[in-house]
Amino acid sequence: MTDTLTAVILGVVEGITEFLPISSTGHLLIAEQWLPRQTELFNVVIQAGAVLAVIPLFHKRFHQFIFNWADPKVRDYFLKIVAAFVLTGIGGLIIKKKHIQILPTTLTPVAVALLVGGILFLLVETLLAKKKDERSDESDLSQVTWTIAVAVGIGQLIAALFPGASRSGTTIILSLILGLGRPLATEYSFLVSIPTMLAASAKEIYDSFHHHTVDAAQENWTMVIIASIVAAVVSFIAVKWLLRFVQTHTFIGFGWYRVLAGGALLIALHFGYIKEKDDVKNNSATAPATSPLPPAAFLSSPHSQVFDPSPISPPQNTSTADAQSTARSRCCPATWRSFPSV
Numbered sequence: 001m002t003d004t005l006t007a008v009i010l011g012v013v014e015g016i017t018e019f020l021p022i023s024s025t026g027h028l029l030i031a032e033q034w035l036p037r038q039t040e041l042f043n044v045v046i047q048a049g050a051v052l053a054v055i056p057l058f059h060k061r062f063h064q065f066i067f068n069w070a071d072p073k074v075r076d077y078f079l080k081i082v083a084a085f086v087l088t089g090i091g092g093l094i095i096k097k098k099h100i101q102i103l104p105t106t107l108t109p110v111a112v113a114l115l116v117g118g119i120l121f122l123l124v125e126t127l128l129a130k131k132k133d134e135r136s137d138e139s140d141l142s143q144v145t146w147t148i149a150v151a152v153g154i155g156q157l158i159a160a161l162f163p164g165a166s167r168s169g170t171t172i173i174l175s176l177i178l179g180l181g182r183p184l185a186t187e188y189s190f191l192v193s194i195p196t197m198l199a200a201s202a203k204e205i206y207d208s209f210h211h212h213t214v215d216a217a218q219e220n221w222t223m224v225i226i227a228s229i230v231a232a233v234v235s236f237i238a239v240k241w242l243l244r245f246v247q248t249h250t251f252i253g254f255g256w257y258r259v260l261a262g263g264a265l266l267i268a269l270h271f272g273y274i275k276e277k278d279d280v281k282n283n284s285a286t287a288p289a290t291s292p293l294p295p296a297a298f299l300s301s302p303h304s305q306v307f308d309p310s311p312i313s314p315p316q317n318t319s320t321a322d323a324q325s326t327a328r329s330r331c332c333p334a335t336w337r338s339f340p341s342v
Contacts, residue, residue: 003223006035011046011227015234018050018197019190020242021121021169021254022261026110030265033107033274041208041216042224048201049228050235051194057240058191077141080149084192087153089199092160105163107276111265113164118258121169124176125250144188148178152192167193169258172251182246190239 013031017024028043055062068074094100103109151174159167168189175185208216268274 001035003220004226007223007227008230009035010038011049011230012234014043014046014227015050015053015231015236016238018047018231018235019054019168019193019239021117021166021172021251022258023110023114023117023164023166023169025105026114026164026166026261029105029107029110029277032277037277038223039219041204041213041219042227044201044204045224046227046231047197048205050231051197051201053232053236054190054239055194057236057243058187058194061187061191073141077144080144080146081188081191081195083146084149084153084156085195085199087150088156088192088196091153091157092200095157095160100161102161103163107265107269107274109162110164111262111269113162113166113262114258114265115262117165117169117173118255118260118262120173121251121255121258124173125252125255128176128250141184143180143184145178148175148180148188151175151178152189156192156196164262167197169254176251182250183243186243186246 010028010031013027014024017027024047032038064071064074065078069078103113152171155171155174156167159165159170168186171189171192172182172185175188176182180188207213265274269276
């Protein structure tokens with residue numbers, strides 16, 4: 001398969017799954033069972049493309065933030081977005097600094113997370129149906145409470161710790177449980193995710209170049225650009241569709257999809273139809289592109305004695321030929337010593 005086709009497929013997968021509550025991480029891992037596995041830098045760059053593309057879909061809300069700042073409801077809504085973002089940012093930095101990892105980014109935990117998330121969606125929607133879901137005024141921004149803001153911030157951290165949980169899926173479920181309607185829960189989740197994902201992508205990209213990682217040195221940037229453009233276009237279409245979909249539909253379909261996908265993945269792993277791969281996200285190349293030998297390894301190398309700075313003096317009572325041989329043995333690599341003296 002050509003690099004271009006691989007980039008297009010991965011861009012489509014990222015664009016569809018980044019905002020839909022079905023886990024982009026899980027679907028990229030599944031796709032990489034049949035496609036070449038890409039670097040973490042590749043994934044965060046195309047993720048940034050998918051996130052940037054959806055900003056125009058919220059132009060009316062951004063217009064309110066700028067020109068209707070005097071409205072207390074608009075101002076509080078904006079501050080609640082900032083609060084959730086800051087909470088996630090602080091928690092994310094702590095997780096990264098402390099190297100906290102509850103589950104590896106591999107297929108088995110992703111499959112379990114898909115399955116559990118799907119069951120939660122079905123349970124929540126069943127409870128909402130019994131309550132007749134009377135929350136109808138989606139224009140009332142005050143429905144987003146400070147409790148929901150904190151829950152969404154924590155939900156994003158949960159998604160970071162449990163691969164496959166889905167950032168949007170986790171935050172939407174929490175918002176629904178706390179009484180928010182589907183359209184506003186979806187919008188708020190997405191508005192919080194835009195600065196969160198852009199900040200995370202920017203930091204990952206900065207670290208890759210600042211520390212001169214192998215990912216940055218060896219990245220195929222043509223593939224990255226193609227995948228990012230495809231992800232942006234597909235993400236725009238997917239989010240625009242979802243924002244309309246939740247106006248009149250529930251998340252039951254997404255719940256069943258996650259249950260079926262997670263269950264099928266666990267069965268395929270159990271019977272060996274799909275092989276588990278190593279967690280390369282946390283073992284990805286963060287070492288310098290050119291890693292010199294450590295001092296101990298260098299000194300033990302048979303080719304390490306390139307030059308001995310001590311003065312070369314022939315031993316007493318030796319011939320000139322012996323002195324030349326001694327000098328060669330001290331200043332030249334071992335592989336050179338087999339050459340005859342001239």
